[in-house]
Amino acid sequence: AQRVTQPEKLLSVFKGAPVELKCNYSYSGSPELFWYVQYSRQRLQLLLRHISRESIKGFTADLNKGETSFHLKKPFAQEEDSAMYYCALLTGGGNKLTFGTGTQLKVEL
């Protein structure tokens, strides 16, 4: 069965420090992975997807099939990055997402 693991419930960093939010997955098929973000008092929204290989708000994520990981990285954290981040795995042919438990990122001044 598919599974997404986010080992850190809370990650606290100082402004300007590098950020890495960890995500590991388990899936027998070809994985498609996403990062979703929820800012305080806002809706859950898509941050980025691995197939686009894009950088959004300075964040990047590379799919490593050998390590079954999709870690989210940003070289310099900003205060506005403070939010809840969810890693998600797309499975099956019906656009079904399996979410991890989320990591709360707190950027301190």
Place this chain on the structure above:
Amino acid sequence: EAGVAQSPRYKIIEKRQSVAFWCNPISGHATLYWYQQILGQGPKLLIQFQNNGVVDDSQLPKDRFSAERLKGVDSTLKIQPAKLEDSAVYLCASSLERAGGPLTQYFGPGTRLLVL
């Protein structure tokens, strides 16, 4: 464009009572999803509709949960009777019809349910 709408935003009921949630997806989005998010966990898909047909309801507790999307637009999710463990945020999301690639799911604000 207007986002996914949900109501009510909050609901408090006693166990064994029934409750219903409503969702209106983004106009033109054929696919609609209901998720349950228990405190401290990620969203878990309960049911997925494509137009007015069910695509996946494998994680829906069918003895007490039901959902419908009769006209292929808005949808209701019902719990009858509710249990304490149903306390959660119920999220609705919608996306365009899948056509060969993963599609962005747009989420509503959620309905926070507390069962006492």
